Amino acid sequence: MLRLLLLMVLVPFTGRSQTESPANHYNQYLADSLGADAYGMRMYQFVLLKTGDSTITDKEKVTVLFKGHMENISKLVADHKLIIAGPFAKNLLQYRGLFIFTTKTKEATEALLASDPAVKSGLLKTEIYGWYGSAALPMYLPFHTQIEKSKH
Structure with missing residues (x-):
């Protein structure tokens, strides 16, 4: 009886993973909305x-600059x-x-970095590189807001 119960519970999960491939779950609309390539x-x-x-x-000035840095980060996130x-x-x-950044060029990224008070003041300097990653990366942000108890 226990063996039959285990089969009833486990077979639907094991059978599905063996017969379906990730390609069966492809969502063209989602891929297009995220700017995904074929990969x-x-x-x-x-x-x-x-x-x-x-x-x-001047520690007070540094504090103000880094407060502006954090505010700028929040604005850039809100602006996607x-x-x-x-x-x-x-x-x-x-x-x-x-x-x-979601920007496509180094120049567009430099323009956004120019809005950061800590970068503008020279407290921080930047190195910019093109990076190829999952188009789904931005999808974690709505979940982050659900687990963030307090802001900075």
Whole structure:
């Protein structure tokens, strides 16, 4: 009896995974809406943030600049221009964080970075690289808002 019950429960799951391939789940509308190529990928702009060359000793001014940096990140996310942003742990190379932009060109990315007070002031400097990744990457953002208890 237990064997029959296990078969009834497990067979639908094992049978499905063996007979269906990922191609059976292809969604043309979704792929098109995300700008996906045939591999489900697209180009992004990957930005490394490093410690800049500017030295500002006024701690209040630094606080204001980094507050503006965080506000700018929120604005760029709301505008669907920025999909990943986050800091690195301390490291010897002085990498401070990363951005992944939905922009297609380095020039468009530079224009957006010019709106960041910490970059404009020289507290942060940037390196920009084209990056080929999953077109589904922006889809995590609505879920993030559901698990974010408080903002910065």
